[in-house]
Amino acid sequence: MKKIPINRRDSSAGITIFRNFSWGYRAKVWKKLSIIVALTMSIVAMQHICQAAEITKKFPLKINNADIAIHVANTAESRATGLMGVKQLSPNSGVLFVFPKEKIVSMWMKNTLIELTAIFIDEEGVIVNIETMKPLSTRSHKSKSPAKYVLEINPQWTISNKIMPGQRVLGLEEIPDAKY
Helix, strand or coil: CCCCCCCCCCCCHHHHHHHCCCHHHHHHHHHHHHHHHHHHHHHHHHHHHHHHHHHHCCEEEEECCEEEEEEEECCHHHHHHCCCCCCCCCCCEEEEEEEEEEECCEECCCCCCCCEEEEEECCCCEEEEEEEECCCCCCCEECCCCEEEEEEECHHHHHHCCCCCCCEEECHHHCCCCCC
8 A cells, every 4th residue: 555645734634635646636536526516416406307397297187078287286385385476377277286185175365366266176086166266365265075186277267168066077097196
């Protein structure tokens, strides 16, 4: 094993040892460290992109022979945020809130800038009840019986497609499960 002389004038032995290596060796070490840091940052970024992609991916649903493309809010964070801050919602789109288990669900419109219809749906995909919700309201809108899903959608879509309680929502089997 090669002995490396240590320069006693420096207070940091680690830096002194590193100074005793050639510039070529130092460059290799820094290159490897740079690659490790870049890979770590890439992995973290990809995790965030994958989480965002799951939120922004659209899933097709069908109610009363009417098609709709929805985003899924299946995490506690995405369910808490919902459509807050959204200024406009296209006519054939919405957000489906997915809960871990069927229960009496309550929704409100705090920080939500547009009028919405909340369609409460049970575990079997049957519409339990429908509520129209006014912007920026803190009034609570509850399901009349246990629901696993709530579809927030443009009120005009609900009216024009004659959506009513008792109808079945098709396509829920493709929706990702709730994450706590």
